[in-house]
Amino acid sequence: MENSPKILICKPSSLGDIIHALPVLRHIKRAWPQAQVYWWVNVGLAPILEEDPDLTGVIHFDRRAWGRLRQLPRNLEQIRRIRRMKFDYVLDLQALLRSALFSWLLRPGRLIGLDARREAAPLFYHQAFSRPHPNTHAVDWYLEVLKALKIEPSADFEWIAPKPLAAQSLQARLKITADTAPMKTLLLQPCTRWQSKQWPLEHFISCVKEILERREDIQVYLLGSREDKATGEAIIRVSGRKRVRNLCGSLSLPEMVECIRLGDLMLTADTGPMHVAAALKKPLVALFGATNPYRTGPYEQLDSVLMAGLPCSPCLRKRCPLTPSPKCMYDLAPGRVVEAILAKI
16 A cells, blocks of 8 residues: 555535645645545535546535435445545545544545544544644645655645646637737636625725726736626626626636636635635735634735734624624725735736
């Protein structure tokens, strides 16, 4: 088994967490090029990992099916099928009771996980790693599991491998050719899943309008899901369509990654695409309020974070308990954000 183990990384979600966990995969393959590494991932996020050169395979997790009693026989059969793969190591980076139980049922040679001080996941592990410090970034915490494999982490690795087919389809969609006039590309991620992370729509509109008025060499692309499309249209209606394009809901996950790779700067709150941009070492202006940038901010880009500096921040709550429009985000003035963007692009 030495230098050629079979390993399963258990990290089904979310997008940002998967990006945080990718360095674990990279270091394993650098240390053990012959290792067979698989990843257990939510079916909706699987495209971010499919065709990754360091992965032997991707195992899909359908969260909806696992929540239905009538799907129990199917789920048990999946566990038996994965168990027959005989993993030497399972690395549970989700650190939840559900993921720990699933990992334990696979009967790996060694089960390694994280001690998140919640639920009872560590009871199932052979070895668990606590966060070294309350402000240790998630990326560095996940890398702690490499100690169990006697692998030393380093900074020399490619975080997200290019996807040529996705890049080609993106360029065709955006009509980018060798003759396309050079423009600076500003990527905006206007929506978040947490209400407490959301920068107000009127702030985004004001920000875009001022940037387009002050700089004629900037093209704006709006990123997001299908549910965010209406927000993108609202920004375009007020700021103008000439140099703003709404890509919300029109890109696959690999295309979104390649779009960020092409961009010059991203304006975003604490979102999965922000972590993609950080992994690609793209310049950022990251707006934070409810969450802790030391733990989940853009990795090694803390100087890109803007905060209002309220005493209640970060509260780590999905919804602000004080006001429908989170003051920690509302008080981040558009003018301050505009100046931060123009200084970097």
